[in-house]
Amino acid sequence: MNLPRAHGDAVLAARMRSRAEDFFVEELDGFAASGSGEHLLLSVEKRGMNTAWAAQRIAQWAGVDVAAIGYAGQKDRHAVTRQRFSVHLPRRNAPPLERLSYEGEGGEALRLLGHDWHAKKLPRGALAGNRFVLVLRGVEGERDAIDARLKTVAARGVPNYFGEQRFGRGGDNLHAALSMFAGRRVGREQRSHLLSAARSALFNRVLAARVAAGCWDTPLQGEAWMLDGSRSVFGPEPYSEQLAERLARFDIHPSGPLWGRGELRSQDEAAAMELVALAEPPGEALRAGLERAGLKQERRALRLRPDGLAWNWPAEDALELRFALPPGTYATSVLAELGEVRDGSYEAA
Numbered sequence: 001m002n003l004p005r006a007h008g009d010a011v012l013a014a015r016m017r018s019r020a021e022d023f024f025v026e027e028l029d030g031f032a033a034s035g036s037g038e039h040l041l042l043s044v045e046k047r048g049m050n051t052a053w054a055a056q057r058i059a060q061w062a063g064v065d066v067a068a069i070g071y072a073g074q075k076d077r078h079a080v081t082r083q084r085f086s087v088h089l090p091r092r093n094a095p096p097l098e099r100l101s102y103e104g105e106g107g108e109a110l111r112l113l114g115h116d117w118h119a120k121k122l123p124r125g126a127l128a129g130n131r132f133v134l135v136l137r138g139v140e141g142e143r144d145a146i147d148a149r150l151k152t153v154a155a156r157g158v159p160n161y162f163g164e165q166r167f168g169r170g171g172d173n174l175h176a177a178l179s180m181f182a183g184r185r186v187g188r189e190q191r192s193h194l195l196s197a198a199r200s201a202l203f204n205r206v207l208a209a210r211v212a213a214g215c216w217d218t219p220l221q222g223e224a225w226m227l228d229g230s231r232s233v234f235g236p237e238p239y240s241e242q243l244a245e246r247l248a249r250f251d252i253h254p255s256g257p258l259w260g261r262g263e264l265r266s267q268d269e270a271a272a273m274e275l276v277a278l279a280e281p282p283g284e285a286l287r288a289g290l291e292r293a294g295l296k297q298e299r300r301a302l303r304l305r306p307d308g309l310a311w312n313w314p315a316e317d318a319l320e321l322r323f324a325l326p327p328g329t330y331a332t333s334v335l336a337e338l339g340e341v342r343d344g345s346y347e348a349a
Contacts, residue, residue: 003204003336004211006159010339011149012141014319018344020047022135023079027072028128028324037119039086040094048108050077055085057110061100062087070122073327076165078345082113086122129326136319136341146319149338150311157305158337159211162200163330173197178282181289195293198286199258202278206256207302209277217303219254222268226255226301229326233299236267253301259287260295304329
């Protein structure tokens with residue numbers, strides 16, 4: 001699906017992930033280690049390996065099943081990432097920590113940054129967000145226009161689209177979800193990924209419709225509001241000066257549906273726009289499949305503002321961006337508002 005931009009036409013063309021170091025991600029911890037317990041918390045830096053591969057490596061080092069490994073978020077292979085893993089060691093017997101480090105012939109690497117004991121396994125989603133340092137190379141475009149667009153993004157935010165990695169290359173996950181809904185059997189873990197892809201595609205359709213209509217960051221009649229930094233939803237209620245003030249300081253956001261069973265939380269004009277966007281094929285098949293799978297109606301903020309957005313030009317055709325995002329949001333949604341950013345890791349593959 002070709003998703004519309006909120007702030008106008010592209011102001012640049014560039015390439016990201018020309019090398020792993022150009023895409024740096026650091027998890028922001030959601031809690032401090034307790035200092036005691038049966039779970040060893042490992043803070044690691046990894047290069048050229050995804051989270052599942054790193055978990056397998058850590059399990060092998062610890063001599064445990066991979067089910068004993070916990071992590072808060074999935075991180076991509078084509079990057080340098082810092083994140084925490086937990087290892088369940090009931091007798092608190094950890095192998096020598098220096099054996100954990102790893103360097104592969106293909107440039108992949110794992111390095112220990114720190115460790116501590118904790119009382120519980122690290123659950124999915126237990127992070128405060130992610131901090132990014134991204135370098136775009138081969139930048140084409142007027143620097144003044146790019147700087148102006150970045151200032152607009154810092155002030156107004158961007159549409160909170162789900163990123164393309166949710167859908168797989170060429171939208172393969174969405175096609176697989178439709179096949180699953182038509183009766184194809186899949187494994188439990190794959191089923192979860194495909195349900196997420198279907199839900200995300202429907203949300204993006206609604207958000208794209210509101211971006212095209214110019215109301216992605218302003219309310220419609222019957223709006224359901226989402227509290228910033230949480231999953232709490234309230235409304236609809238009459239728009240007021242108080243709501244306008246909260247919207248202006250990014251305390252609340254308009255929301256869109258994560259489809260499932262039950263009634264839409266939105267009403268009136270907002271609900272009507274959502275239903276029109278969701279009716280376009282294959283919207284009906286995706287909605288029916290999600291309802292049969294037992295998912296319930298939820299909401300997601302339509303608006304995303306990168307925290308602490310800053311940038312500089314380390315070379316004439318290189319742009320470095322620094323910002324932080326809350327969990328479950330995508331750096332590619334920020335980049336998309338700038339223009340056409342190609343993924344160098346795809347090109348290399």
